[in-house]
Amino acid sequence: MRARTRTLTTGVLAAALVAAGCSPTTDSGGGGGDDKAKTQTGSISYEAADNKGPAKAVDGAAKGGTLTIMQNSDFEHLDPARNYVNVQQVAGGLLYRALNGYKEDGSGKMLLVGDLATDPGKDVNKDCKVWEFTLRAGVKYEDGSPVTSKDVAYGIARSFASNLNEGPHYIQQWLYPGGAYNAKYQGPYDGGKPVPDGIETPDDRTIRFTFPEAHCDMPYAAALPTSAPVPAAKDTRANYDLRPFSSGPYKVKSYQRDVALELERNPNWDPNTDPLRNAYPDAIRFTFGLEQAQIAERLVADAPADQTAMSWTDVPPAVLPRTTTAGVVERVVKGPTQYVWVLNINTQRVTDLNVRKALNYAADKDAALKAIGGQAAGSPATTLMSPTTAGWKKYDVFNAPVTGDKAKVTELLGGKRPKLVLAHSNTELRTQQAEAIRKNLTDMGFDIVMKPIESSSYYDEVGRKNNPYDLYIGGWGSDWPTGSTIIPPLYDGREIVAEGNNNLSYLNEPSISAEVDRVRSLPAAEQDVGWMALDEKIMREYVPVVPLYYDATYELHGSKVGNPFLSDAFGIISLNGIYLKQ
């Protein structure tokens, strides 16, 4: 499982973040700094009322109009098999429906419910190995033909093809554990069999997954676009990216790569079969290739043509001051995402626990944040998991001021001045941030040597087990909001390999691994608390990282956009209940 996200393009964040963790948050407004002592409770809902269409009407909303979404760059992929980035997943959700989905209404309540399926999946033998989904009756494609379970199976089958491999690989890996997910099956192309082992479709509305091992997270994995239906007859292979066959409320009207994507209504979409989407606008138009500052300026100015527009691109630092005035501030949508950024300490090289603790006391999290845009970019972190994770509870092992505690550092270092190599990606933003950290740590009594790395190979370099660096920044966003997609990949020493590691501190403690196994064996309802306790234990006993900040979203929309709430599942403005004021 490599649910990783590691690219940071220009701008604050958002643009290239892989996504879809989700956050059953109890907080309504959000905002980078509002997540202080909050506790998260996640839930998968099997309640009939939650799983039934149509979606509850939004007060004051009306159908009609064209919503414009101004973006910095085009989507890398819209093909459901290749779709792994939050903006793509939300855009993809307009065109196709996965087995499950996140039901949100902006009140802070978020539920995982069935989307194509009638509920989030039946654990047939109560051992998490056999999962059965029943498709809703009456779901149709854009040409009026019915969506069948065979199309869901085909969609998953084609995601094994190496030409379509950019999406998440959870279900694929669970079907074929041990070794690469596609070592034994490479999809239905060039003579491959039509359906992978372990998937059965006894009738047109039933699909059954049989995994060799237990996977209690299946309802979450089934919410990723991998399980969206693709009819074999409509599969245009690599070109499917440009025109997915619609099973959702909209279909592609025109698509000019890097310029614009226009969606129009799918007349065969029946709101009564859909518990998630209101689909109020008649059309949605994505405009690509606009500069981040340009988008923000246009939305701040709110000219008539841009009043029905919004963006998933964060407001850049230069434009922030202009978003706090009346008339603009109420058009800001902000809040935490599922990403946490930490300063990884290479525990193979920095073996002295006191030095690791001293780094935690020394860190000026405020400065690290200021370098990339301040409060709008995030809020200081003290935990390993994001506040959007189920079961999250605030703790702070060190209780240091946000700008650091020099007395404590001096005491822990005991007269030594450790020399450490700080590696960073050579993008403008990351360089600024690394420079802020270098200055901060130098002032606190460390000798820091900077080592810039070409951005495209940054994670390859620091993901090499015997890399020659001591400190490096890294961000991680979970693919769904439970600790099981955060703690094991990042802090279980058994997952360390020679290259391509996610465990960047290389923490390898048998006691932590044992705890991981113990929490995994707990009943699903108790796991969330277990992961959070383990989060704290790791920081208290082994200090493998300096938690720097929880990433935040800071987006703008025009004055005629109604109900633009922040999706806790994706960390960007949700489109499901959005409407245009007349």
Next chain:
Amino acid sequence: MFRFVVRRLLVAGVTLAVISLITFGLFFAVPSSPAKVMCGKNCTAEDIAQVEQRLGIDQPLPRQYADFVKGIFVGRTYGSGDFQQDCPAPCLGYSFRNNQPVTEIVAQRLPVTFSIVFGGAVLWLALGVSLGMLSALRRGTAFDRAAIGVTLAGASMQVYFFGLILLYLLVYATGLLPFPSYTPLTENPARWAVGLLLPWMTLGFLNSALYARLSRAQMLETLSEDFVRTARAKGLSSRQVHLRHALRAAITPIVTIAGLDIGSSLGGTFITETIFGLQGLGKATVEAVQFLNLPVVMATVLLAAVFIVVANIVVDVLYAVIDPRVRLS
């Protein structure tokens, strides 16, 4: 004339071949692997090897170059089996990022850049040349001094500065104009013009400064020449002297510069396109460089070279038409 054109075209062909070879060689030296950039997060070494094979970059460089040239004339196919993609001639490469033949991408982007440059050039030539002429004829007057002052300011300004000021004044602050956008001329001429007004004004004002100064200087020089005095002595009206004789002689160097300016602008007006959010050739090139989308870079670089080479030939031919003293042989 015919022989001249043929000779120039032959030289142009050789120039382009050399440019294509150099560009190809440069990309070969790029340290980052385009396959890796394309492959994304879930990538193993085998995946990268497969992508390289699909892109054809696992082949030796001479073979790749031969395939490229072959593609231009007879087309080619990429990948194999169920994932084969056709790229009909003239195939400038296939962009796997966009799932499109590069020719298609260029065909979509070129009209945008053409429209920007065309409107801008009309404006800057009309404005610049007439301003320069008038100042020359009214040398030393208040008009002349004012024109020189304005053009000096224009010549020292930059697109990104002036463009942003115009955007702020006319779009963000007052809403007098909509944010620039591109509508094909064939679809709606009025919207085409309104959408491009800002880039035209920007390019027009900035470039006209240079042309005004140049044509003023040229005009002054020509006016002091013997043939102008002869024309006057023969009793021609000053209108005939200025327009038929002096301007015609003064304009040749301006044509040279205009040709080169237009030629190189067609290769992409990246800054203008970026400031006004227009998806022209310049933006396509820079984006392609960012994503290491080499086929697109290759094609746009070549195309830019074609424009300059062609502009040069056109300028040379125009010389003969404008100035009777020049004879091509």
